[in-house]
Amino acid sequence: MAHSLPQIAILGTGHMGGAILGGLQQTPDSWAGIRVTSASAATASSLAGPGVEAKSLEEDAQANRWAIEGADIIVLGVKPHYLLGLLEEVAPHAPASAVMVSIAAGITVAQMEAVWPGAVIRTMPNTPSQVRHGVTGLSVGSRVSPEQREAVVRVFETVGAVLPVEESSLNALSTFSGSGPAFVYFFIERFVEVAREHGFTPEEATTMVQGTFAGAMELLESSGKTPEELREAVTSPGGTTQAALGVYEAADLSAIIRQASAAAIARAEGMAKG
Numbered sequence: 001m002a003h004s005l006p007q008i009a010i011l012g013t014g015h016m017g018g019a020i021l022g023g024l025q026q027t028p029d030s031w032a033g034i035r036v037t038s039a040s041a042a043t044a045s046s047l048a049g050p051g052v053e054a055k056s057l058e059e060d061a062q063a064n065r066w067a068i069e070g071a072d073i074i075v076l077g078v079k080p081h082y083l084l085g086l087l088e089e090v091a092p093h094a095p096a097s098a099v100m101v102s103i104a105a106g107i108t109v110a111q112m113e114a115v116w117p118g119a120v121i122r123t124m125p126n127t128p129s130q131v132r133h134g135v136t137g138l139s140v141g142s143r144v145s146p147e148q149r150e151a152v153v154r155v156f157e158t159v160g161a162v163l164p165v166e167e168s169s170l171n172a173l174s175t176f177s178g179s180g181p182a183f184v185y186f187f188i189e190r191f192v193e194v195a196r197e198h199g200f201t202p203e204e205a206t207t208m209v210q211g212t213f214a215g216a217m218e219l220l221e222s223s224g225k226t227p228e229e230l231r232e233a234v235t236s237p238g239g240t241t242q243a244a245l246g247v248y249e250a251a252d253l254s255a256i257i258r259q260a261s262a263a264a265i266a267r268a269e270g271m272a273k274g
């Protein structure tokens with residue numbers, strides 16, 4: 001690492017890159033400086049702020065080269081199909097000691113290491129990173145120093161929890177945390193739909209369902225009890241909750257979750273093969 005505090009560059013600062021930037025801005029004393037880029041001038045102007053310099057390709061075709069000057073950590077925040085092209089563009093100009101960090105689904109460490117001769121880290125964050133309750137899976141390449149790994153973990157800890165995993169587990173992790181928010185919203189949508197069939201207004205149904213998901217999670221986190229203990233506390237033998245849970249068990253909810261996870265992993269493997 002060239003600096004005692006890392007200098008950060010985010011190339012492509014949209015939804016996910018912007019979430020990470022938001023986390024970094026919460027701990028401004030932890031970074032030597034932050035430079036970010038976007039394609040359009042409009043996005044770049046919304047990103048600049050205290051401790052953050054922003055440039056767009058629209059204003060300066062060399063914006064990415066400017067952003068990586070002296071950088072210790074370079075986060076590649078563009079869409080997956082642009083990632084290797086962007087890496088090829090910046091690799092000849094990046095400091096040799098920089099670690100390249102991908103947040104893109106489906107691009108492997110080996111693909112990045114074939115372009116960048118230095119350190120590479122592959123991550124899989126999720127959308128609750130936008131509110132700093134994210135979960136990020138993180139796999140290190142073969143040339144990453146302990147110091148670089150620790151610094152990149154600190155970057156992602158600004159937006160939530162970080163789980164270091166083998167790269168071979170990253171697709172599986174993604175079916176729980178990466179795609180997971182979509183499954184939670186899908187469940188909420190289905191519960192609201194059925195609540196409305198019982199005559200509740202959309203507002204009433206939303207209050208019941210969202211309030212219950214949020215309250216149950218808060219209770220889980222604050223009570224120190226396990227999900228099983230809290231479920232049992234609601235479930236009287238022979239009662240209404242037990243009758244409903246019996247329906248989920250008969251439908252074998254675990255088998256459905258297993259099949260859904262396997263489908264997502266198969267899709268990720270198919271995408272990696274092109």
Ligand SMILES: NC(=O)c1ccc[n+]([C@@H]2O[C@H](COP(=O)([O-])OP(=O)(O)OC[C@H]3O[C@@H](n4cnc5c(N)ncnc54)[C@H](OP(=O)(O)O)[C@@H]3O)[C@@H](O)[C@H]2O)c1
Pocket residue numbers: 011012013014015016017037038039040041043044057064077078079080082086103104105124125126127178
């Ligand atoms: N969203 C998720 O749930 C999620 C979860 C995990 C991982 N990811 C990963 O995060 C990455 C970005 O996704 P996103 O949803 O954040 O996309 P996004 O909102 O479209 O952000 C992409 C950003 O890249 C900028 N850009 C495009 N080409 C560029 C270039 N050559 N140089 C510099 N900046 C460039 C765009 O600028 P403009 O704004 O000016 O167009 C935009 O700000 C993807 O690889 C995705 O796989 C996303």
